[in-house]
Amino acid sequence: MDLIVSFLSRTGAMLHPWMNEIATAMVSCIIVVFGADCNRWLRQQLGARSFILRTLIFIVVNAFGFGLLIVAVSPWLAGQLRHMPAMWMLLLVCAVFFLIGSWAQRNRQS
Numbered sequence: 001m002d003l004i005v006s007f008l009s010r011t012g013a014m015l016h017p018w019m020n021e022i023a024t025a026m027v028s029c030i031i032v033v034f035g036a037d038c039n040r041w042l043r044q045q046l047g048a049r050s051f052i053l054r055t056l057i058f059i060v061v062n063a064f065g066f067g068l069l070i071v072a073v074s075p076w077l078a079g080q081l082r083h084m085p086a087m088w089m090l091l092l093v094c095a096v097f098f099l100i101g102s103w104a105q106r107n108r109q110s
Helices: 002-014 016-045 051-082 086-106
Strands: none
């Protein structure tokens, strides 16, 4: 058991220098998976509107909304992950990416 804990702790500690990139990847993957649902909902809500309005809202939501979400949430998430013990951080990072991949596969997005 000590061998497993030691391995997880050492491997988790090696992730610390890349925590910003890991957090950005997590947020980006979540946006990719749920962005399609968001765009589908927007399309339903704006279906009867003019082409110009639909295009402007699409640009605002996708470029500025999702971009702002990545820029704002990623540093916060990286800070939260840095406060975790290394062993649990490694397990959480693996679990989150597994869950995002499973969700995408279930919704046929990959």
